[in-house]
Amino acid sequence: MRTVKLYNSLTRQKEIFTPIDPDNVRLYACGPTVYSYAHIGNARMAVVFDTLAGLLRTIYPKVTYASNITDVDDKIMTAAKETGQPIDAITKKYADIYNADMAALGCAAPDIQPRATTHIPQMIALTQKLIEKNHAYASDGHVLFHVPSFPAYGGLSGRSRDEQIAGARVEVASYKKDPADFVLWKPSKDDEPGWDSPWGRGRPGWHIECSAMAEQHLGLPFDIHGGGADLKFPHHENEIAQSCCAHGHETDLAAFAKTWVHNGFVTVEGEKMSKSIGNVMLAHDLLESYPGEALRLTLLSAHYRQPLDWTQSALEQSKKTLDRLYGVLRDLKDIEASPNEEIPTDFMDALCDDLNTPKALAALLALSKTAAKDKTPQHKKQLLCAANLLGILQQNSDEWLGYTRDTSDPDAAKIESLLQERNEARRSKNFARADEIRAQLTAMNVTIEDTPTGAIWHKSN
């Protein structure tokens, strides 16, 4: 059987991935807080873990992929205040948009998409457990995790508690026993969302939800926990602290999740993406002008752990690459893909080596070259299988390339008649007129190709 190697942030090395239960590989990735449109950084996380889940599915009989939606958070409350909309309206709206946008990027829906607000009792129970075990304390309506009670704290991000305090830029709240302590539960004002709890009406801190939801839906320990690199500290560090301490695994950081996978950051045209610079690229907006597959390919064109600079030219290049691949598929239209064919070894080797998508893509391009030349059912099938694993080439090639005829298009008749006229002109060697017509069609976004069997055209976009 094939094995996958993954870089484990917890051990800081590439490891051979061995499932805890080979009959059910369990994967959790931290999803978005739904207060706005998903940006290209959110999309990278979704695409990376979708691809990882897909790879694992080709190897193991069952994969359970959970990715949460955070629907209670101070940022959401702020958005509600600013827009005057109710909180649930906002979270529902943006959760739906998130799912639609990620689907457009070729991401399969996670098997489980838990929401924080439907897991409040589990979070309260977990918090109580931590208090019972003296890892947390109630203070001034808050419940805080007491970091000094967990000497192993900091193991994921590799920083000692003292270092954090030295580097802290934030004022220490008075209700904290220790500057590093973090909130498990906090009180809500009357106009804020809240739930009854043993500590009064309040709402959960950010980190506890993932601990509670991962435990409930996947069981502990589970195989892989993922998310953006920036979540390593404090979010993932705190998840580990909560979950390990609640279950008496104070010395074993892997008692929550065995393998930690973090994707790198996305910059935009060389700059950090931020609201103040105004360069936040929203998946939703990009999908207006580019197909989801082009966005997806761009996100997979760098290794997932490397930083990715999002540029217009990278996006154009992805589009071009897809055009060429679809062109190959179009040439193979009449070839029936052979029913069962293995995914090519070098392609799989690349993906299995810590999800090396750029290398896999190179293998796929080599494969497309072979397929275009040999035109065999086997090669076609291999190409389709490999592309499927990357989540590309899922569409009809004619449609992608603009060869399909939309009869409702008001230009269609005009294009046809111009093409006719050009054919006439060419036959009578009136090339000046023929070129004039081509220029006219080019202006209409129509590209002509003269083939041995006659001229064909497609819409260029």
Added chain:
RNA sequence: GGCGCGGUGGCAGAGUGGUUAUGCAGCGGAUUGCAAAUCCGUGUACACCGGUUCGACUCCGGUCCGUGCCUCCA
């Protein structure tokens, strides 16, 4: 200040102790009335300085530069 990551040909981007990454662009050619599309050919690039080695872009040390995180953040 602390912890981390990275500097590869015009651009994007893998990888390796000694052998072509790949793609885009460019250049040359085939094809075409001219194009388009396609095909063929074409680039000894690995920040700098030392060290280890028969041999380093790849390992070690240092320098410079860029960048991320340090309790809002995918």
